[in-house]
Amino acid sequence: MIATFLGHQTWLIEHNKTKVLIDPLLCKDFGLTDDHRLEIYPPRRVDHRALNDIDIVFLSHEHSDHFDIESLNLLPRTAAFIVGSTIVEPVKRCIRNLGFSLTEVSDNAPRVYGDLTLRFYPADPQTAFWEGRVFQIHLEETINPNSGIFLAVDALVSEVFKDDVASKRVAEPKLVILSNNSRISPPGAFQSLENWGKLANKSNKKVGPLGVGVLTSVLTAYLDDFPARPPNIALCGGGFIKRFDGFAAFPFSEQEELSKLANALSLDVNVVGLKPGQSVLLDGSDVSYGHIDWVSIDTAQHSALTEELKRFIELERTINVKESVLPDFTSPTDYVNSLEAATRELDRIAKSLLLFLTGKKALALDVFKNRKLGSNRIVFVFRSDGLKLRSAYSLNFLSGKFEVESRADEKFLIENYPFGVDIPLVDFLGMVNGDLQIWDIVEVSIKSWFEGGIFDGVIPFFYGYYGENGSPELLEKVIAKKMECIS
């Protein structure tokens, strides 16, 4: 079996005459909203014509770094398209509208497609809820199987798969493909779940051997209760950049370098880190490497980006939170009118927020900064930097409703509220109305702060409520726009 890495989390797995393409990102960038497409890293070009004979396309889930309509549109419609049954309806419809014939799978029964036999597994239920719809795939040779590959990206390893391996229903895989989504932000920068109440972008916690933690979490902790020790683990993921003011590539996203360092620390497991276009060939316990000629890395751009990151860190540069992603309001009247719509939306989401992790964690908190907490514990700040306007609303846990908070300055709010989010009003409404996705504004124009773990804040609530899980109708709107452009 041959596994070829095409960038980020896209893989082509083939054996003899059968080819399976997984989570295809084939353009230089991806994204469902044209204005906010993200570049693949390392930058590379894929000649999609080489994929004209693929047999199967498998989509693990609906997030835009896996589901890219422009890429799908480049593929032959003769390929059978497979998704897990939990994938959201607008995505299924889109795939059908593109002309593919779609198969939904919901069990782990082996399915034979020519020379490859595939099995599909739902993500472990403990997976972060916004990845809860992920399906994982196991592939092995149909005749004389001896080199199983399991792809476990973006979610915890399926417990059903672990059961299958433990009970020998499936042979121990020779290669497990995992995702390194650490996206560690360097000093001076910030990431999507950054805690502005604790670290902020000037924190000294952003230095030190953080890569050790990245490797540990991906290569060991993640596979802790895996019933077999896979002889080969391949790293992928983290393969895209957002164009920030000053740097783009994140540290520890060079999988090839990381794998070399990991192998230096390993006495048994072989860690595979490939550049786009490189392949790993498995034949029983034999492993060899190769490459294909229809994927080429833009080496000049790649080194410019790594150099840029190096300079950013050396010169101790910083990046600022962007004023807004959508064009900001230009008149106070527009701002005020929009604020009314935003407060109506707050009324709508109050209950859901109280019942979400954020609300429950905030309720369980008695003391904050050595002071007894009052009844208002979560605050939203809407802002227009251009107009120099800020408006704050806090959630009262006694009435279950949002109220006006008269002070909206950041320092006061971080000091007095354990949970908060500071978001451009125009971006908030853009997210609410489906003009952009939450993924387009995190790491760019939002700040949030929270107590507890990174999944406890308001941004994970946005992921849930406005993401594909809570609001597939918003995704549908975004997809419809994209489909119009394509046709």
Added chain:
Amino acid sequence: MKITALGHESWLVSDNVSNILIDPLLYPSFGSDKKLQFELSPGRDINWEAMPQVSAIVFTTEHLQHFHPKSLKTLIERYSDKLLSKTVFIPELFPAAAADFVEECGYCVERVEIQTSFHVGSLTLRYYMPKKGVLFWDNRVASLYVANEDRSGLFQSDTKISESFYTEVKQGVIGCPNVLIVTNNFNRSATGAIGLDNLLPIEDEKYSNLSGLRLLDELTSAPIKKLTHVPTIIIAGNGYVPPRKNIDPIWSNKALADIATQLSIVTKVYALDPGEVYDVDSSKITGNSADWIVLCDESYRKDSQGCVELSPRTTEPLLSSEEIKKHLDEMAKTWLITSYGQALMAQHQYLGLSVGPQRLVIQLTSATGNLQFVLDISKTAFLLVENEGVGAIKKYPFGIIVGYADYSKLIEGKLQAWEVVNLSASQWYVCGRYQSPLAFWLEYYNEQVDYDRAYRSYTLSADAALS
């Protein structure tokens, strides 16, 4: 100090100087709907004229078995001479809907910080928030510590006793209580499966492995182990019968107390009938019951059942299927982004077959025809489909069956979720009891997160109750 049982978890605590009412429920029944009342059991009448004057009312929770709008209203409107003060104490996270109702009745609400002593005459009181990790609908219920110069007691109320209570006892911040009034809310469906019980024939941990022993251990020996001295234990709770008589407590408090006493060295474990008075000073039930609390015999209860209409009520307008779908679609978002949604998302097989994205069904039943909605997790929306009747249980891994009229009333704030769950809602599920569909409803319609519905039900409840 003396503790008088008023029924269920209502109490009068008195010493020679002061009387306080805890969670007063002074009518024979409670509930939001006049025709669907939960009757106290054993039944009893309160002679309001003969009731002693009280210095304050103290609430531990807004749950409707404790917070009874009609009792509050009657007291202040018709028997204000019984109120030496109009002060009502509530714990700090008591939901605003209930607090606002109390104020609008004319009382003066004092919201008290937890673990901070407050005083009523000669009595000192102190609230404790529940143990961390308690079920969502019990997480704002406070336990109440009451002490005078010599003696003290803890009223557990409907939640788990906080670790901070035990810590304060150990540290000597408060005296070790002489009496612990613990709560037994253990019950099961009397027929079929109602409430959180499972219609599927799957073993439920709640009822397996010597459940009565585990219950008694939790009520008696577990708290004692954490205290510096052994208090007397009084078992309370489960003191009502739902209108449709579909809940079975299995063990009465008296039966549990009797078994516990047989398993006890020196001390006794008690359960009090309404009117019985426990004297904390002598650690005994006094011979004289309170004369203003009159126990009713069984024939009284039998007669009063005539007030309860058991058949489905079709005279009131039901919400249309469109209105219900709109409501359910909004609910679907919250369902799917909480752990309840994860339970649905993780269920890919059912009865040996693969399940598609439609995994949960809600059937609304009525004499004139049933409605069926299914939740499609790939759409985060409910679909109105043809009613599949009992066949649905074989097809979908999760489901709720509920009276159409009851559910309409729940949506309109005319019944609370807890009532509907005990009236006509049953369910099936292939997950833990507390991840089940009705457990989600108990959160979603909870008083804490739904001011308007809660307030509406309090207002209606003020006019309900049997008299």
